[in-house]
Amino acid sequence: MTPGGMSSQMSQNTTREMLLKMRERYKRRGRLGRGKLIDEVCEMCGYGRKHAIKVLGGKLPVAWAEQARRGGPRRRYGDAERQVLKVIWMASEQPCGKRLKALVGLWLPHYEAERGRLEAGIRGRVLSPSAATMDRLLAPCRVALGSRRRCGTRPGTLLRKMVPVRTEHWDVAGPGWIEADTVAHCGESMSGDFCWSLTMTDVHTQWTETRAVWNKGQHGVRERVAQVEVALPFAILGFDSGNGGEFLNWHMKDYFEGRPVPVEFTRSRPYHKNDNARVEQKNWTHVRQLVGYGRLGEPEQAELLDALYAKEWSQFRNFFCPAMKHQRTEVVGSRKKRVYDKPLTPFDRLKACSQADAGEIARMEELKATLNPFELKRSIERKLRRVLSPSVRSRLKAAA
Numbered sequence: 001m002t003p004g005g006m007s008s009q010m011s012q013n014t015t016r017e018m019l020l021k022m023r024e025r026y027k028r029r030g031r032l033g034r035g036k037l038i039d040e041v042c043e044m045c046g047y048g049r050k051h052a053i054k055v056l057g058g059k060l061p062v063a064w065a066e067q068a069r070r071g072g073p074r075r076r077y078g079d080a081e082r083q084v085l086k087v088i089w090m091a092s093e094q095p096c097g098k099r100l101k102a103l104v105g106l107w108l109p110h111y112e113a114e115r116g117r118l119e120a121g122i123r124g125r126v127l128s129p130s131a132a133t134m135d136r137l138l139a140p141c142r143v144a145l146g147s148r149r150r151c152g153t154r155p156g157t158l159l160r161k162m163v164p165v166r167t168e169h170w171d172v173a174g175p176g177w178i179e180a181d182t183v184a185h186c187g188e189s190m191s192g193d194f195c196w197s198l199t200m201t202d203v204h205t206q207w208t209e210t211r212a213v214w215n216k217g218q219h220g221v222r223e224r225v226a227q228v229e230v231a232l233p234f235a236i237l238g239f240d241s242g243n244g245g246e247f248l249n250w251h252m253k254d255y256f257e258g259r260p261v262p263v264e265f266t267r268s269r270p271y272h273k274n275d276n277a278r279v280e281q282k283n284w285t286h287v288r289q290l291v292g293y294g295r296l297g298e299p300e301q302a303e304l305l306d307a308l309y310a311k312e313w314s315q316f317r318n319f320f321c322p323a324m325k326h327q328r329t330e331v332v333g334s335r336k337k338r339v340y341d342k343p344l345t346p347f348d349r350l351k352a353c354s355q356a357d358a359g360e361i362a363r364m365e366e367l368k369a370t371l372n373p374f375e376l377k378r379s380i381e382r383k384l385r386r387v388l389s390p391s392v393r394s395r396l397k398a399a400a
Helices: 012-028 031-045 049-057 079-091 097-115 120-127 131-137 218-231 250-257 273-291 299-320 346-351 358-369 373-388 390-399
Strands: 177-185 195-202 208-214 238-241 264-267 326-332 335-340
Touching: 012 031, 012 049, 031 049, 079 097, 079 120, 079 131, 079 373, 097 120, 097 131, 097 299, 097 373, 177 273, 195 218, 195 273, 195 299, 208 218, 208 273, 208 299, 218 250, 218 299, 238 273, 250 264, 273 299, 273 373, 299 346, 299 373, 346 358
Parallel strands: 177 238, 238 264
Antiparallel strands: 177 195, 195 208, 326 335
């Protein structure tokens, strides 16, 4: 459109309506009539004759009335596929596209069992998108999350020189090598008593167990570690922790080293969180994303949270939520690219290990067959509401 065209004096809607009516007239006119319409459009809109012919003939969209179709293939996925993916994505704790792609096939039979079988076409289109396409489909559903961080580590000086520092990452090919850390549920203040979460993750399989403990006392943390060891489907071969006093104490040292086959007990370097990068990442996905940053200031809340961690949350995460493992970092010029392996659930990684106990795997297969991730999610939400409910605190204060 040229600056001197009459359309500069008309609104966009007026121009659009005029061109749509003239297109209909153009279809019914003969050669002479079409020539006159072309002249009118060129005069009113400032078009060249070739452009006016394409607009009136339908080869180009009417200005502001029709959007030209973008290049590339037509859109294959719409609201129907988005709604199915959104339900699964929300129930599985909003994983990234790569992890969502890996878990859709695992969750879809349970989705259909609860909500009815999908049409064949929709079912195929739910399973077929790439990880990037799933991210794009769910982009409108995402909400930016802020974060607040407080460090509750108090150095354990008593045994610092007696527990060796692990100066490099374990190069392991089987389960049993554990990284451990604690997370404070203190809210805005570290003063007083409150609940802590203990996180233990296996380096090879990514199998993760969490427990809640009141005030992270040395004896209480040792008890929770013993409970986790009983629950693990493999033996602990190595235990690497942070430098807090809840780990660097005689209770923990005797627990790991005072057995017929001692467990390798090491610690990370002070102020080097990346030494325990796997458990630090699980502190976010397995603790903060579930509980948040609020203060859990009553012992009953620690008991309720521990019961949730020990059963539903462990089953949900280890059986139905794929995880990715960092393999290497490639440096190309000034850019770094992190390379990850294929997303797999911790249980699938465990089954692929030659060192895994066949009887334990069979027992866990039977357990998994009885589980439904959507039912687990609903149970988690019910128990979590009890943990976070203000009525818990008010009831305890009233009883006092």
